Amino acid sequence: MKLKPQTKQKIAFALLGLAAVVVIIPVAVILIILIKRGLPAISWQFLTEMPRMGMRAGGIFPAIMGTLCLVAGAIGVALPLGVLTAIYLVEYAKKNWWTRMIEIAVVNLAGVPSVVYGLFGLGLFVIFFHFGSSIVAGALTLAIMELPVIITSSKEALMSVPRSFREASLALGVSKWETIRCVVLPNALPGILTGSILGVSRTAGETAPILFTVAAFYLPRLPQSIFDQCMALPYHLYVLSTQVPNVKPALQYGTALVLVGMVFSLNLVAIIVRAHIRSKKQW
Amino acid sequence: MVDPKIVVKDLNIDYGGAPALKDMNFSVMDKEILGVIGPANSGKTSFLRALNRLNDLDLGCRMKGSILLNGKDINREMDAEEVRKKVTMVFALPIPLPMSIFDNIAYGPRRHGIKDKKKLEEIVEKSLRAGYLWDEVKDRLTSSAMKLSGGQQQRLCIARTLAVEPEVILYDEPCSGLDPISTAKVEDAIRELKSRYTQILVTNNVKQAARVGDKVAFFLMGELVEIGEANQLFTAPKDKRTNDYLTGRFG
Numbered sequence: 001m002k003l004k005p006q007t008k009q010k011i012a013f014a015l016l017g018l019a020a021v022v023v024i025i026p027v028a029v030i031l032i033i034l035i036k037r038g039l040p041a042i043s044w045q046f047l048t049e050m051p052r053m054g055m056r057a058g059g060i061f062p063a064i065m066g067t068l069c070l071v072a073g074a075i076g077v078a079l080p081l082g083v084l085t086a087i088y089l090v091e092y093a094k095k096n097w098w099t100r101m102i103e104i105a106v107v108n109l110a111g112v113p114s115v116v117y118g119l120f121g122l123g124l125f126v127i128f129f130h131f132g133s134s135i136v137a138g139a140l141t142l143a144i145m146e147l148p149v150i151i152t153s154s155k156e157a158l159m160s161v162p163r164s165f166r167e168a169s170l171a172l173g174v175s176k177w178e179t180i181r182c183v184v185l186p187n188a189l190p191g192i193l194t195g196s197i198l199g200v201s202r203t204a205g206e207t208a209p210i211l212f213t214v215a216a217f218y219l220p221r222l223p224q225s226i227f228d229q230c231m232a233l234p235y236h237l238y239v240l241s242t243q244v245p246n247v248k249p250a251l252q253y254g255t256a257l258v259l260v261g262m263v264f265s266l267n268l269v270a271i272i273v274r275a276h277i278r279s280k281k282q283w
Numbered sequence: 284m285v286d287p288k289i290v291v292k293d294l295n296i297d298y299g300g301a302p303a304l305k306d307m308n309f310s311v312m313d314k315e316i317l318g319v320i321g322p323a324n325s326g327k328t329s330f331l332r333a334l335n336r337l338n339d340l341d342l343g344c345r346m347k348g349s350i351l352l353n354g355k356d357i358n359r360e361m362d363a364e365e366v367r368k369k370v371t372m373v374f375a376l377p378i379p380l381p382m383s384i385f386d387n388i389a390y391g392p393r394r395h396g397i398k399d400k401k402k403l404e405e406i407v408e409k410s411l412r413a414g415y416l417w418d419e420v421k422d423r424l425t426s427s428a429m430k431l432s433g434g435q436q437q438r439l440c441i442a443r444t445l446a447v448e449p450e451v452i453l454y455d456e457p458c459s460g461l462d463p464i465s466t467a468k469v470e471d472a473i474r475e476l477k478s479r480y481t482q483i484l485v486t487n488n489v490k491q492a493a494r495v496g497d498k499v500a501f502f503l504m505g506e507l508v509e510i511g512e513a514n515q516l517f518t519a520p521k522d523k524r525t526n527d528y529l530t531g532r533f534g
């Protein structure tokens with residue numbers, strides 16, 4: 001049997017459309033369930049109070065603050081390190097086996113399972129460097145996990161700056177570093193920021209890397225220094241869901257909703273930055 | 284006898300394959316305009332990029348021979364930044380940097396350490412005037428250079444090179460993307476600059492070389508076929524190949 005081209009086209013469209021819908025369904029269902037069950041739990045008190053009665057009541061304030069600290073600390077370390085690495089790889093490194101090694105290492109770093117990062121952080125930061133289970137150790141572990149994403153997106157952003165801009169600057173006798181600082185970086189910055197924020201938002205919700213390095217089971221106060229343990233949303237959610245009997249489901253869903261909300265807002269920031277820059281992009 | 288500004292000695296360039304320039308030998312005098320003509324792929328761009336060491340960026344590019352600027356070997360006795368500051372280049376397509384008109388012109392001087400706002404303003408005005416652009420942009424110095432027309436952008440690029448106070452200006456087919464009126468303005472600017480700078484103008488437009496060049500060199504497949512006074516080369520070329528090219532028999 002031979003089908004008419006129009007029929008074939010219709011079938012193809014239908015299949016493609018179906019694939020797209022299948023992708024959307026899980027996201028939509030997750031969000032609907034989270035909002036329906038979690039929203040009633042969310043209140044000002046829930047967001048700003050300490051947990052009480054073995055986490056069965058009260059709020060999740062320390063977990064929110066803990067996650068914010070970890071995210072900020074991780075990006076503070078990973079962003080400069082990742083961007084500098086990307087600059088080295090794109091602008092300075094010769095194409096030799098050493099560069100190949102670094103590039104392969106970065107790719108492999110992206111493929112390492114998160115629990116392995118957790119164990120690595122435990123071995124290196126918690127035990128070897130004697131940081132103990134602490135915000136520094138957790139943030140550094142997350143930072144290492146973010147590095148491949150930041151390096152890769154920064155590399156792409158740097159490479160997308162037209163070569164002609166570099167040559168125009170170099171042709172005026174401006175040094176290579178000044179050219180990078182004044183022409184290449186400003187034009188690559190939006191791409192670097194978007195990529196990095198997306199990388200960070202991915203790690204913000206990770207449990208395994210913070211499990212052994214920073215997360216406190218139940219700590220109803222704010223950390224006093226970066227060498228303290230702290231609570232964190234992903235781990236708190238895990239604890240509420242599996243380790244504490246008789247927790248109201250609303251608390252679990254409320255916590256999940258806050259976590260998802262934080263990750264989404266990070267992504268939203270990235271999207272806004274990108275849209276803003278696109279509209280201003282001048283070449 | 285005055286010493287030449289630029290001396291090219293046994294210059295050979297290749298990119299791993301066939302040579303792009305073969306045994307070039309000639310010199311350019313101070314404040315002279317040298318027009319360089321020749322068909323595509325005859326090595327004109329490679330030659331210009333050798334003069335301000337932009338070829339250094341191309342890892343596959345190999346060079347033999349030497350180029351002297353004021354008697355100094357630019358590859359062995361000067362560093363690349365020093366060379367490029369003295370020998371600046373205007374590219375085929377105008378490349379304004381994505382910043383304001385003012386910042387584009389002030390870019391070079393700023394990078395070379397001039398911070399004083401008054402001084403920068405002076406340089407910007409002087410350079411834009413010399414680049415024949417001042418009257419057209421003086422009221423919108425803070426607007427983006429990307430919004431200028433193609434011809435204005437190219438004159439902006441010329442003004443930008445002037446701002447670093449070079450001694451030699453190289454142009455690589457600077458009018459290839461421009462309409463006749465913009466082209467005429469760029470040519471005016473080049474002629475106007477003759478009193479202060481040595482200029483080398485690569486062009487795919489033989490008439491343009493005749494209009495602005497004091498001397499003209501004809502490149503063919505990496506070889507310098509002929510170099511001479513513009514009048515002489517265009518009216519009585521010595522080499523048959525030059526004649527063939529000028530009469531449009533190839534290229």
Ligand SMILES: Nc1ncnc2c1ncn2[C@@H]1O[C@H](COP(=O)(O)OP(=O)(O)O)[C@@H](O)[C@H]1O
Binds near residue numbers: 298327329
């Ligand atoms: N970056 C490069 N890499 C490899 N080959 C090149 C490169 N630039 C130029 N060439 C080669 O060198 C020769 C001369 O090119 P070019 O100097 O651009 O000539 P023109 O400017 O006269 O067109 C050409 O055969 C070209 O293919």
Ligand SMILES: [Mg+2]
Binds near residue numbers: 328
């Ligand atoms: Mg060329």
